Amino acid sequence: MSYDLAVWDDDRPLDNHQAGLTYDELYERYLESDDVVVPPAQRIVAYVEALVARYPDDVGRNVVWASPPVIGEASGPIVYLLMSYGKAEEVSEYAAALAREHGLVCFDPQGECLRP
Template identity: 80%
Template structure:
């Protein structure tokens, strides 16, 4: 079982409904399509590098990440983070704060809401 977050580059949507539709569009365009192989943007790469600097995805990754490497879940302006449920509270809080520091949008697809 995992807890997921989506983090993307772009303007912060004005509310959860708009964020949900933006997330759906980005997910479909960049992660769901088998025809698209888009490298992650430099800002997304920098974000993932900072995130795995604190929570490595190569050492005992089953304790934090449900998918490794984390950068493997990034395409274009979007990265989809899959965290183990036991570490979700701690890691998702940091991931959301780090997204803000990097000027990225953080969205919780389970709750369909923006993360502060």
């Protein structure tokens, strides 16, 4: 079981509904499609590097990430973060704050709401 967040590079949506529409579009375009591999955008790479500096994605001893390496879940302007449920509260709080620091949007697809 995991807790998921989506982080993307764009202007912050006006509300949760608009964020959900943007999330759906980005997810379908960049994460669902296996046809075209799109390298992660530089701002997403910088964000993931900062995130794994605090919460490493060591595949062998991982207790934080449900799907390491984290950068493997990034494509174009979006990264989909899958956190182990036991660490979700701590890690998601940090991930959302870090996204804000990087000027990125953080969205909770389970709750269908913007974070923070």
